[in-house]
Amino acid sequence: MEQGQVIQVAQDAVVTILSVAAPLLGIALVIGVVVSIFQATTQINEQTLAFVPKIVGVFLALLIFGGWMLSAL
Incomplete structure (x- = not known):
């Protein structure tokens, strides 16, 4: 595998991870700010x-x- 291909695979992996984690992190962020x-x-x-x-x-x-998260992976 060439260097360019490795970089492309790593970039695609990071984009996929961020797009899958974004809904959960966004919900936790909004709830945290409201609380x-x-x-x-x-x-x-109170911590709890x-x-x-x-x-x-x-x-x-x-x-x-x-379901969307699993299909995105």
């Missing part, structure tokens, strides 16, 4: 309050986007 704003306004500093909604959101995103 952080809620915690800041109510002055509740930030953790549990993210887990539920990522699980629901896996249910919704799971």
Whole structure:
């Protein structure tokens, strides 16, 4: 395999990984920001309050986007 082919395969792998992980990371980011704003306004500093909604959101995103993620791989 030539150097150009190896670089192309690596680039395709990175693009595929990022496109598959983007929905899950985006959902976790949005939920984290919303929960952080809620915690800041109510002055509740509970670790599980930030953790549990993210887990539920990522699980629901896996249910919704799971088929697409598998087909993209």
